[in-house]
Amino acid sequence: MNEMTTIARTTTLKDWETDQEVRWCPGCGDYAILKAVQRTLPDIGAVPENTVFVSGIGCSSRFPYYMESYGFHTIHGRAPAFATGLKLANPELDVWIVTGDGDGLSIGGNHTMHLIRRNLDCQIMLFNNEIYGLTKGQYSPTSRVGTTSPSTPYGSVDRPAQPAAFALGAGARFVARGFDVSKELPNVLKAAHAHKGAAFIEIFQNCIVYNKDVFEDFAAPKGAEDRQLWLKQGEPMLFAKGMKGIALDNQALTLKVVDVVDGDWQAAGVIVHDVTNRSVAHMLVEMRFGEFPMALGVLYDDPRPTFEADVWRQNKAASEGKTADLQSLLKKGQTWTVAEGGPEL
Amino acid sequence: MATAVADEAGKRQSPLSDAVVVRFAGDSGDGMQLTGGQFTLSSALAGNDFATFPDFPAEIRAPQGTLFGVSAFQINFGSSSIDTAGDAPDVLVAMNPAALKTNVGNLKIGGLIIADEGEFNDRNLAKAKYESNPLDDGSLAKWQLLKLNISQLTMDAVKPFGLGNKEALRCKNMWTLGLALWMFDRDRQPLIDWLNAKFAKAPELAAANVAALNAGHAYGETAELAGPLKQHHVDPAPVAPGLYRTLTGAEGIALGLVAGAQLAELPMFFGGYPITPASAILHHLSRLKEYDVTTFQAEDEIAAICSAIGASYGGSLGVTSSSGPGIALKGEAMGLAIMTELPLVIVNSQRGGPSTGLPTKTEQSDLYQAVYGRNGDAPMPVIAARSPGDAFECAIEACRIAVQYMTPVMLLTDGYIANAAEPWAVPDLTAYEAFPVEFLTEVPEGGFKPYSRDEKLARPWVKPGTPNLLHRIGGIEKEVDTGHLNYAPANHQAMTDLRKAKIDGIKVADQIVELGAEGGKLAVVGWGSTFGPIHQAVRRKRAEGVDVSHIHIRHIWPLPANLSALLKSYDKVIVPEMNTGQLKTVLRDQYLVDAKPVNKVSGQPFTIAEIESAIEEALG
Secondary structure, three states: OOOOOOOOOOOOHHHHEOOOOOOOOOOOHHHHHHHHHHHHHHHOOOOHHHEEEEEOOOOHHHHHHHEOOEEEEOOOOOHHHHHHHHHHHOOOOEEEEEEEHHHHHHHOHHHHHHHHHHOOOEEEEEEEOOEEOOOOOEEOOOOOOOOOEOOEOOOOOOOOOOHHHHHHHOOOOEEEEEEOOOOOHHHHHHHHHHOOOEEEEEEEOOEOOOEOOOOHHHHOOOOHHHHEEEEOOOOEOEEOOOOEEEEEEOOOOEEEEEEOOOOOOOOOOEOEOOOOOHHHHHHHHHOOEOOEOEEEEEEEEOOOOOHHHHHHHHHHHHHOOOOOOHHHHHOOOOOEEEEOOEEEO | OHHHHHHHHHHOOOOOOOOEEEEEEEEHHHOHHHHHHHHHHOHHHOOOOEEEEEEOOOOOOOOOOOHHHEEEEEEEEOOOOOOOOOOOOOEEEEOOHHHHHHHHHHOOOOOEEEEEHHHOOHHHHHHOOOOOOOOOOOOOOOOEEEEEOHHHHHHHHHHHHOOOHHHHHOOHHHHHHHHHHHHOOOOOHHHHHHHHHHOOOOHHHHHHHHHHHHHHHHHHHHOOOOOOOOOOOOOOOOOOOEEEEEEEHHHHHHHHHHHHHHHHOOOEEEEEOOOOOOHHHHHHHOOOHHHOEEEEEOOOHHHHHHHHHHHHHOOOEEEEEEOHHHHHHHHHHHHHHHHHOOOEEEEEEEOEOOOOOEOOOOOOOOHHHHHHOOOOOOOOOEEEOOOHHHHHHHHHHHHHHHHHHOOEEEEEEEHHHHHOEEEEEOOOHHHOOOOOOOOOOOOOOOOOOOEOOOOOOOOOOOOOOOOOOOOEEEOOOEOOEOOOEOOOHHHHHHHHHHHHHHHHOOOOOOOOOOEOOOOEEEEEEEOHHHHHHHHHHHHHHHHOOOOEEEEEOOEEEOOOOOHHHHHHOEEEEEEEEOOOOHHHHHHHHHHOOOEEEEEOOOOOOOOHHHHHHHHHHHHO
16 A cells, blocks of 8 residues: 555546456356455555556456456466565565465465565465456365366375465465455455555455355355354454354364353453454364355454564664665775786786 | 677677687696697597697797796687687686686686696796786786696595606696586596596506596586586677676676765675675675774675665665575565665575575576565565676676665676677767765654655655664564554555555666667567577578667666557567466466477587577578
8 A cells, every 4th residue: 555645636437447358257246346446446545556466367357458447467376476566676565465375375376474474564465266267167276175176186195275274374464354345344454554564365256157146055145144154343243143152162262153142242251353363263264154154244353563664764874874886886895006017916 | 888898899800609619828838738638639539519729839848837948738629610710718717827828818818727826936936927926916807717626636636546746736737627527517438538538547647547537527526616517608709899807797786886986985794704796795895894884794695785775774875685595585674664664785696596506607587586586565676688798888887776765775787798708899888877865854744654655756864873863674564654653554554555666666777679670570588698699690690681679678666657658669589588388477477478388407608509590490
């Protein structure tokens, strides 16, 4: 984000739309995410010319072409590296990385990890559809065991990566979750943008062609109350219309679901969400859906100094009191002068 | 300019030898003469490819650490024709400050000093009458300096043999010799045999000495230390009046890149990842922050180039650097820089390949990779430096082409240039023409088109953050002018043609003849670090009256416009290269000339004699 040069300017959703034909499949979850982003940017006072969307390769990575801002559709898995160079060159730009489960966790997992540990100030939107869409439906690093696909006709055997747990493990200072059609998604995006540093957002996204409704078990509107835990700073972790909550099992040091009787969540030991509590965050990102509801919203948010700010600070400090006189640099060290007739030390 | 200096210098030079002279100097108490003396006397080693020269003080046991107590022995690796005693050492091993002080004056400019920093303490410095530590105060700038705690490393190596401190430290020379043997690719076996024979009655001493020798050798191998290779480059003995300093290839590249960025009036962003022998460029640049240089040690080679492209997109001059294996990893990103037409400089310090190959040895086998090594029709300019000083000029040229033509440029050096040091006439920067970049900041007449082109066919460079010029770029084929996604057949043809025409149209200086005449019986065509041996061989043959000329190509791609006619003005063309014939292929392809390959792929530079033989053979 950009505090130094952003002059609050009013934009509307329309201002963020390009004249390009959107080429996602009809009904793709990406449309909803695109709209959520276009709806969020005016609300946070984003300025189009200072905003850059950087993406890798895959369905999600077409995103920059549809945003009326600066955009760089790069190569597979490498968006974080491009963003790092861009942000070091100009820390005042507001950089959004758009990636997917294959792009950001498989071919580009290494870059995702290092961007997060360095804490580059940007938003990383990882569209997780648990499948390779653009290459026509192979299973991905987040696909569940047993996913049948053209490359796994007998079902996949490898265990899936957990994006939010990966990010936190890499040292993330902001981890959030949302899903494509959720009305809460803009709020999650706003929180990510407000966080100074690398903000990692896992967005569950429905691939209607190759992995249709794979998130319906928690994302379907019907019964959502029982299956979604929307985390809010300072509020108890309640779901199922306040009838259930998340508490700490003091013996096992794990989370557990507890019944809340007569609204007395305190008596049930329900935890109050503190976004700066890293220990609880580790438990939230590991919380298994099924036994637990799906943890959504801002799971963790505790900023630290950013990479580009530290680099610029060091560059400035190291330059202090020195002049950039290249001619004198060329002469640095021991030199000797040659007069007519031969060397003279 | 460099050529003129080399020519003048060359005429006054005696024939170069193939030998490397290493001088070990230490305290007379270090037990060095014992070893040196035994070497000389040892008939076991007579006739072997090294000879020694003992040089010890008159005092039987001079006070420790003093200047007059220094004793030395010198080894000549290589041919036996050299006058050992008279030759200046290429390498000086200084076991203490006094040894450094008394011997460094004889060391060739640009030679290597290996110093046991463990002995450079206040007491020994005072005894040697040093006011400050020469290892730290920059006074050794004329030479290359390698500081190692040899005492400690030797103690560690011989620990298992239970020697006393004093005896253990006596193995220092063997440790150092082991390191030197690694650097010069010498066989350890004759020394091991000699040590075993010498210490036959004290097997633990033999074992300790062999262990020290092996440890020194292993240190060189593990640390990927490259030795100053045999001195086949033309020593441009500084005869042109002016101010001189020594310059390594890595320094030449680093300083040239800084100069290039200044001439372009841009901040520089350097994304790198450690790799031998390219890391030195990253090391140099990371100390130059006041020159508006940002360095970034990335998580891998791919991130290094991608971050550099990201920085170029943001308005910096993006630079990345590596060696063959790393360059291979960067290939896809180079294609993106070509597609998005962003400036970028890629430095490849070539080493022996394929795969990991020979990390510390020199080779020129990445020319195909540079010219052709990307998917799709992906033309990219390629420049090759011939020497450390030339690397400075080539780096500036690479920056100029990158920003003026909005293209990635590859700059080739090799392990030999990267590590070699040569005397360098400090250039006057005001003599260089600036090429300031003008970013597009406003909508031009007729509207903004991200892929519109100027007379050089370069597209406009727009920094994100610029109002009214919002646009998107990426690796998918672009529509002519607008830059929108476009897969149409005619458009792809047009864009492919445009990308090719832009690179083909890059204006490079006409090819000159380095030595000899335009036209004649034979041209010896080289590129890169083979300049020295080719130049000397051609000079010698010309002195014998042979009609032969030397052409040395800097611009590998696009080639100079006059090169076709120039090559065709000779009856015969030979192309010596440290590969299996890569430039030869390019020349044949481009000009249908019968260029004959002369190849050497041993990790070692050509000798002058080898080029002379090739000339004789070509002329039958």
